[in-house]
Amino acid sequence: MFKKLGVNVLAMSIDSMFVHKMWNDDELSKMVKGGIPFPMLSDAGGRVGKVYGIYDENAGVETRGRFIIDPDGVIQGYEVLTPAVGRNVSETIRQVQAFQLVRKTKGGEATPSGWQPGKKTLKPGINLVGKVWEEWTTDMAFDK
Amino acid sequence: MSEELSVGCARPTGGPVGEEAGPKEQTEKIVEEKRMVMVGQKAPDFEAPGYHNGKFISMKLSENLGKWTLLCFYPGDFTFV
Incomplete structure (x- = not known):
């Protein structure tokens, strides 16, 4: 769906790229045929997460922050959740479609x-x- | 004695216990300016290593300029949600 909308998805956590590989190969590839289709990036120490304001210093991890960035590199929207509640992907798709319409017009x-x-x-x-x-x-x- | 951890959705972490080590006379703490990024402003660029399509890669956020980008942070691999 994101590909259809022309959206590049990037995932990021404090895990190393080696752990990303193991998680994808051992578990996620069993949920998603062919494995995760987008890059899984590593942010050791949460340095990027701190800049984005979603790094939890006490837990040493990043929270569930999601940023919609337009083709000019401008942040159009974000959502941040604590770990136990997952995202609503349909709502993210709806927001992307709305931002794309506004930009187009x-x-x-x-x-x-x-x-x-x-x-x-x-x-x-x-x-x-x-x-x-x-x-x-x-x-x-x-x-x- | 160690105790068994029950696992939840937060990734378990540890930390130093007891008295803080190191010099105590440190009085002034450097206050870092912490601000959340704002909508309508440029997304801070970064470069990060990663894993994609069976390969280890290094990617800059700015490589995605010209396309819409969805940047998703999450608490950690092998967590549950």
Whole structure:
């Protein structure tokens, strides 16, 4: 899916590349046919994680930080979770699709709360001031 | 006596116990400026070793410029979630 969207995925933890190899070869390749398709990067000492603000000094590990970076290298969004709760990949895909649409329209369209591909966008401008209620209703915030 | 660890989703770590070793007269602690990166700002570039498609590699984040990139940190290999 990410490949289809033209997104490069990078995974990073404090583990060495040797441990990455063993985890991929011994376990993950049993979940994902052919193994992990994206680079698994090593951040010994959490130096990169510290710069991104997601390194947990006490535990000595990185938290579940996820950053969406646009083609210009600008961070468009991030999410950080503590270790025991996994990510919602569908929501990440939705956000990427929303950011891609906004970029494609050069900001001419914005995606309101609850937007999914195919749903209505908003066109910010003087004519929309005070008129969002005509374009968007609260039930549109929820998946249907 | 060592005790058995029960494993959870956090990666177990240790650390020094008892009195701190080293000089005690250190009074001034260097306060590092810590800031979370911001949306709308450039992602800090880095270079890191890694594993990809059966090979060990070295990659810079900036190699991905021109494409959307999803950078995912996680607590550790062989953890559960």
